[in-house]
Amino acid sequence: MSDHKLFSPIKAGAIDLKNRIVMAPLTRNRARAEDDAPYEIHAEYYAQRASAGLIITEASQISPQGKGYAWTPGIYSDAQVAGWKKVTEAVHARGGKIVIQLWHVGRISHPVLQPGGADPVAPSAISANSKSFDGENFIDTTKPRALETGEIAGIVEDYRKAAANAREAGFDGVEIHAANGYLIDQFLKDGSNKRTDAYGGSVENRLRFLKEVVEAVTGELGADRVGIRLSPYSNANNITDSNPQETFVNAIDLLNRYGLAYLHLVEGQTGGPRDVPEGADLSDLYKRFDGVKMGNNGYDRDLAVNRVEGGDVDLVAFGRPYISNPDLVERLAQNASLNPWDQSTFYGGGREGYTDYPVLTETRAA
Template sequence: MTTIWDPVRVGRMTLKHRLAMSPLTRSRALADGTPGPLAAEYYAQRASLGLLITEGTQPSEDGQGFPNSPGIHTEAHVAGWRKVAEAVHAKGGHLFIQLMHAGRTSHPANTPHGRQAVAPSAIAPNVELYTPSGMLPVPVPRALTQVELLATVSDFRRAAAMAVEAGADGVEIHGANGYLIQQFLAPNANTRMDNYGGSIPNRIRFAMEVAAAVSAEIGADRTAIRLSPGSRLGGIDEGEHYGDVYRHLVGELAKLDLAYLHLAHGGDESLLKDIRAIWRGILLVNRINRPIDAVGKDIEAGLADMAPIGRWALANPDAVDRLRAGEPMNEADQGTFYGGGAEGYTDYPRLTTSNVAARVA
């Protein structure tokens, strides 16, 4: 039986175990999108997780959704991420930068350029978003033209090249959680009448074009993608037949031989089994609100190859050691998730010999 402690080959990487760090928005970048001064320390602290998937990182100015989220589309961004990659590699870890275009899940107040958000169609998500002025309704976005869609694919391609230039081991394309790529998949966000809307092959077209462009630029073995079938984040409603969309999409993605597929799994067990059968490569499965003692169950059952962890990684720079030793985890402080400095970012305590001795006594 395979467990989380068995080694695994992922793309060009050989990992000592099957844990990974999930992407976690922290909103601590500088105003221009350069990773903040503590980012290298934060990620390096968690290098023992082996594969670190960074927070969502915009591939262009129009891709930004949240205040102080990082980018990877300027030379300053490359220099900032290079410090992170070097720090992670020095600790024996690997770094995939997640490329996230927020699409309509944005607000002009959250971006330096203050422009209207872009999306498949001019449909507001009917949700609120955090801004420097507090929670505000997300405005109606502007529909991308076909020329702009091609330019957006090029933005992803260029961002991937810049990520590798910065020293990252690869990139994860964010096709989940209600952001731009998933907006194309959902009928309530995509009402286009051209070859990017309507039928399933049309609705998956943008996702496939991005994945193909990125893998052609940096290599399929350095390219991954994240999906969240059935997720309703960001006002998304994929309809009752969303499983058909994902079966088709995963089948087409499988032809690209990417480094891995990362599923944010919402509980559709039948679809997970189908995807496992379709996707013969490395599969990461992140179950929503999974308890820490169940983190390896999908691997043991043959439903996944790796188990990414989110909040547990955020609050425990030594999560691997704690899991191996059966020691309790720090609880994450939700009040310090987004923005701020070291508090709740780089100051979570590690296990010490005295910690363990005190519990045994």
């Protein structure tokens, strides 16, 4: 193993990691169609990648209402908990650590994916003009219904129940998905939150839903088993904020109260350029956070090594390279070539493009 700091152990809250390489959450749309449960194929896929310091699962909806794409897994039913238990057991058997990403898509959905054909929900009735996936095609998202104030506590409770289910399924912790234009991000950013009640308007009010979710989840699991993902400058799913630096300085100051396991930041645009807007300061956000810092977006080996060595981040999350390289840690340690990914098999399907990528020893023997 390389002697770079990237490959050294670290403790994230209560979770001991054998290296600082993280498998980022990656939506793959392969849950069982009848109940959105993971099954044996997921156990094989994640176990193949257990040499990561930490695996963050694909985003998993906390309720039927939280769903925005066909065949994404949930963490709210007995069948889903049972399916995820197979995954955690397989990962732990290979010495890995794994957390589940808790997800509510908010307005990034369509009535065909909602219980009873209902409208998706959001802080405000503003369309995202984005895309969802109905199992056959990418379709336009629809105009959401603004949540009534009295409904919000029920969604917070769904997060708490999902955290309890994650513990039952054997996860080492959870990551709260508060990024990429989904529900929590929709509350945080003023382009999608036009509310006039206690959840809108001022930065403090727009942080209220995040605060309540964090308190519910940490109250269930303990803060040292809870991470959070933010995307301060990303316009993913057509979300905007008039002053993201102010919003997320305040968000991180709030999160510092809880002693979370880690902060996971999307640097720049989700899956796109790493640039940040004029007047923004990514390093300031990292410096404000008191705990373990995880960077994400467009990392290669050199960037990961340099940013960890320089103390900019403590952990690095790799996304697409983990799709096609189950042994990514070993490849990075040896500075070996990486398998190219096949984008046509990213979403939906079975084992092809999922569990059939070769490891380094197989590649060299071929």
